[in-house]
Every structure is written in C-alpha cells, then in structure tokens.
Amino acid sequence: KWIKERPNVVVAHTFSKIYAMAGLRLGYAIAHPDTAQRLREFLSSDNATGLALAAGLASLSDQDLIPRSRAANEKAKKITLECLDELGLAHLPSHTNFLMHRINGDLDTYRRRMWERGIHVGRPFPPLLGYNRLSLGLPEEMEWFTEVLREFRTKGWV
Structure with a gap:
C-alpha cells in the first residue's frame, strides 16, 4: 500500500x-x-x-523459517537477559538479535578470555567502550555463553 x-x-x-x-x-x-x-x-x-x-x-521458500527463527531468537534473548540481570550487568534495551551489555573491564582482555573459551567477541563500538555487542546465537549457544559469563563473574573478570 x-x-x-x-x-x-x-x-x-x-x-x-x-x-x-x-x-x-x-x-x-x-x-x-x-x-x-x-x-x-x-x-x-x-x-x-x-x-x-x-x-x-x-x-x-521455507514458510516455517521465520516463526522458528523468531522463537529461537526470543528464547536465546531470554536466556541471556536473565543471566545479565542475575549478574547485575547493565544492558541496553534491544529489539534486535543482538544486545549491548556492560563488561566492567577492558574489552581487549575480555575479548581474549572469551576467545580462549571458543567465543568470538567483535570490535569495540565507541562511545560504548565498556560494553560488548553480543550477537544472539542458538539457545544452546547462549547457554554456553552464560555459563562462561558466570565463570568470569566468579573470577572477578566482569
């Protein structure tokens, strides 16, 4: 129209x-x-x-793909946001498949430590230098990410 x-x-x-x-x-x-x-x-x-x-x-041509993708994205976002809230890590509101969350530390160090655990962290997003731009993956991938994030918290890294 x-x-x-x-x-x-x-x-x-x-x-x-x-x-x-x-x-x-x-x-x-x-x-x-x-x-x-x-x-x-x-x-x-x-x-x-x-x-x-x-x-x-x-x-x-896959008519079921969009509802499946939306459902998986919402589940992944819920898993991640619950963890961020549990850990008290600030995050920006998001209506997308990525989140911006505070890391409370140096992004380069955070990036290296995540890489060592098989999680790729991308570039900085100035002026939000104390934040990580987190692309949401599958729910099971986000379960792994939140497990690593909880480990980082116990070590005082986030």
Whole structure:
C-alpha cells in the first residue's frame, strides 16, 4: 500500500538477522517502479554471489523459517537477559538479535578470555567502550555463553 501511494518510500530487508545469513550480505528493497528505476543507477553487478542468491531464494521458500527463527531468537534473548540481570550487568534495551551489555573491564582482555573459551567477541563500538555487542546465537549457544559469563563473574573478570 505505502509503495503504491508514496513514491518516496523504499522498504528494505536484510537476510542477515531472521534468516541467519549475515555473512552472505544479502538483502532486497521494494519500491515504487519510478523510484526503483532511479535506484538502479547505484546498483553493482557483482555485489551478491551465486551462493548468496541461492540461499536467499531457498530461505524464502521455507514458510516455517521465520516463526522458528523468531522463537529461537526470543528464547536465546531470554536466556541471556536473565543471566545479565542475575549478574547485575547493565544492558541496553534491544529489539534486535543482538544486545549491548556492560563488561566492567577492558574489552581487549575480555575479548581474549572469551576467545580462549571458543567465543568470538567483535570490535569495540565507541562511545560504548565498556560494553560488548553480543550477537544472539542458538539457545544452546547462549547457554554456553552464560555459563562462561558466570565463570568470569566468579573470577572477578566482569
């Protein structure tokens, strides 16, 4: 409805989150035909691989994927937030599949210690230098993360 009535509206979606394909860097946009035509001049002919396109098409044909992904994401978030609250670690509100939580220490040291336990911690997010951007994984992965976080607390590392 909005696309037909308002040529200045573009709806953009990514496959990164709900389809769990962040590494493939695939997304799409829906726009009024006139707007879409103007946007074509900014397209790159080599920005999506054949693998990314095949995965995107396959995911669109799986009607149960979105509700399953949402349910798994909500469960993973619940597991993680309960642990953060239990440990008294501040966190920012989130409506996404990642959380920003306080680490109460040096991010580089935290990153190294997590790496030693098989958990990859990404780059800093200034100005939130005392926070970790935590991408939510599967519920069982977040159980492991919270186990490690509790261990860190007993050692005084967070």
